Amino acid sequence: xxxxxxxxxxxxxxxxxxxxxxxxxxxxxxxxxxxxxxxxxxxxxxxxxxxxxxxxxxxxxxxxxxxxxxxxxxxxxxxxxxxxxxxxxxxxxxxxxxxxxxxxxxxxxxxxxxxxxxxxxxxxxxxxxxxxxxxxxxxxxxxxxxxxxxxxxxxxxxxxxxxxxxxxxxxxx
Numbered sequence: 001x002x003x004x005x006x007x008x009x010x011x012x013x014x015x016x017x018x019x020x021x022x023x024x025x026x027x028x029x030x031x032x033x034x035x036x037x038x039x040x041x042x043x044x045x046x047x048x049x050x051x052x053x054x055x056x057x058x059x060x061x062x063x064x065x066x067x068x069x070x071x072x073x074x075x076x077x078x079x080x081x082x083x084x085x086x087x088x089x090x091x092x093x094x095x096x097x098x099x100x101x102x103x104x105x106x107x108x109x110x111x112x113x114x115x116x117x118x119x120x121x122x123x124x125x126x127x128x129x130x131x132x133x134x135x136x137x138x139x140x141x142x143x144x145x146x147x148x149x150x151x152x153x154x155x156x157x158x159x160x161x162x163x164x165x166x167x168x169x170x171x172x173x
Contacts, residue, residue: 029172036168037112040126044110044161047079051157053132058157060090069163070094077163078117084129084156094118100160103127117162122169125162132157 050061060081064070069077070092080091080100088099098118103111103125110128117123 032168032171036124036165037126040112040124040161040163041110043077043163044126044128044159047081047159047161048128048130051081051130051132052135054135058089058132062090064093075121075164075166076119077161079159079161082158082160084158089157100125100162102158103160114165115162117164121164121166123162123164124168125160127158127160129156129158 052059052061058081070079071094073094076092076094078092078095078100080095081089082102083089086102091099095118100118101115103113108128108130110126112124112126115123115125
């Protein structure tokens with residue numbers, strides 16, 4: 001009886017430890033991925049704040065020297081602004097002529113998912129459809145020397161921002 005009870009208790013304890021480990025891994029993985037996604041959303045918000053619509057044109061106050069993560073040769077991040085009809089307004093230089101996948105996001109609702117980046121790495125991407133701010137929407141109406149202008153077309157613009165998930169995968173591994 002003693003040996004049988006020991007085996008049953010050891011097996012039960014092993015199942016309890018295994019179940020706890022699986023639960024904790026899932027919880028930590030979800031939490032770390034959520035933090036990664038929040039950082040990606042923050043990057044998209046900062047890019048959105050650089051756009052303005054004025055007199056039928058979309059203006060981008062983008063200066064590559066201030067956003068080195070999109071310009072570096074090793075492990076770059078990517079962005080692409082598009083009109084709703086799919087025409088590209090502006091993209092990160094590291095994308096070259098390659099397009100990020102075109103996801104249709106509901107207005108104001110970001111969509112986040114995994115993807116293969118143009119350089120072959122695995123990554124995550126957020127797509128966010130938004131209306132560029134109009135003059136007077138905020139107090140700061142200063143224009144930077146690096147403004148780029150393109151024809152506005154529709155009032156809504158879709159932004160895609162993607163970054164490699166190597167650090168996330170290493171942490172989860």
